[in-house]
Amino acid sequence: MHLIITDARLARSRAIHLSGTRLLLAGLALSLCLMLVAATLYHWVFLKGAREGWPIVGSLVRLVVKDEFAERDRFMRANLDAMARRVGEMQARMVQLESLGERVLGLAGMAPGDIQKADARGGALVSAHNLSMEELQTTLDELERLTNQRVDLMTVLESRLFDQHIRKKMVPTHAPVTGRSAGSGFGWRLDPITGQSALHTGLDFQADTGTPILAAAGGVVVTQEYHPAYGNMIEVDHGNQLVTRYAHASRTLVKQGDIVRRGQKIAEIGTTGRSTGPHLHFEVLVQGVFQDPQKFLSAGGTTTNAQVAAAQGAAPTPGR
Template sequence: MQIILVSDRLTTAKAITIRPWHLFGALFAFTTLVLLLASAFSFITLKHASSLRLPVIDEMITAARVQETERSEQFVRENLNTMAIKLGQMQAQLIQLDTLGSRLAKLAGVKPPEPVTDRPLPGRGGPLITPETLSATELEAQMKHFSDLLAQQDDYLGVIESELLLDQATLSLVPSTLPVTGGTWNASGFGWRIDPFNGSRAMHEGVDFVADVGTPIIAAAAGVVIDASFHPQYGNVVEIDHGRELTTRYAHASKLHVKPGMVVRRGQKIAEVGSTGRSTGPHLHFEVRVKDVAQNPNRFLELARKALPPGARTETASRQP
């Protein structure tokens, strides 16, 4: 763009060339000047508003402060109401947790916990009249109270869990699972009997399960294998230590599937039925020993037999004299 200047004072006309960046520069300078003037005016007005005592400015500042205060109070009220609702929900859940803990305590045989306060709360009631929102201090006190109750319940349920886990672990170490299923149980029972080889009266320290060769023999309880070898009397025999000086013995096996030192779980296959050692035919000779003294296995296995469905129960033969 060109601007031509003509004047009586000028002997010749002059042309001024205006480029686009000249326009942008002028616009930027004008905008900057306006902003600076507006900022300076606002700063001077607010700085000297108290000394100038301008009613309009005072009203604007007061209204802004009131609105800010109302917004802050509304925000606090909403948060307190939300926290109060959450607190009520926590109280309801705590009551349910306390009821569940009491039922579990009865099952586990654990003494109920002592209350957080020494004195029981007195009876309270009456009509609900204009409930007010809890203050922050009251909410903090309630939260601390529930925190104490939850900590107590956590410890209490931890004790119950420990008792139940101990009972479960103890039960898993008791030989209460039938070592052979599907065979004849008590083909020769525990106690004194007529020896099948020499006809003399002899002590039978276990019970016999008659089953086909190769029938799986399973561990009656969890434990550690302390013997898995051949014995002249027992044949191929496995002995498992269940702790507390309680052991089980599985004799006359055709094959052994474990070795000394192995940890076995309840129901794990450890051997197969056979007729090795001092035996007249395929069967499992099963013993339960405490401090290496033979115990009647029927005391442990009867519960396991009753727990089986009718179609899966092993047959019981009459005990020989």
């Protein structure tokens, strides 16, 4: 682009050449000047007019600001309503969780008074549309507090139920021989060898040699040896001074110090030691005192022939 500037008084002219780059720079400079002028006008006219209350400018600025505030308020209100609905749903879930916790307390054998509970209870919001930001924050804080309490409660319940589960697995209620009937029960009887009255300290299970002998509960093997009377014998400690004894085995499959689980095969039936035929002599000792094994097996749902015979008044089959 060529621009020719002519001076009439001096009777001369001057030519100016503008390239594309120069035109672009000139346009940018002009745009920047216009922006600065517009910003200056806004600052000195509109803002000053709004502050000083100019009739037209002040009303126009207040209208624009009012629309902006109204739009912002509608946006915040919509978000508050959505959050309030979510808080209401969370409160309803908290009520359900509290009821569930009370039921689980019963399963764990605990009374509701065993756990310190909060006075505040969850519930649906009464008027979500009229809830302010402060009220919403207060409700959220209360929900957080209740959630922490429920977490603590569930942790205690989990510990109690796990402890009960472990204790149940450590009580000898599993039949040491499956699918086989019991012979002589616990108590006084005529000894099959001497023919004299003697205390039978356990429960006999008659079965063929080689029949699996199972651990009546989980525990640690404390004895695995040959005993003159008991023959090949295994003793399992279940904790709380509770021990089970398995005698007359033909073969033992565990050794002292082994950890056995409930129902695990630990030996095979035989007729070693003081025995008149292949069978398992099963004993339960609490603090070193012989107990009737049938009481423990009955707690696990195991009914033996000795128990049926005792109920019918028949004499049990002697084992040893």
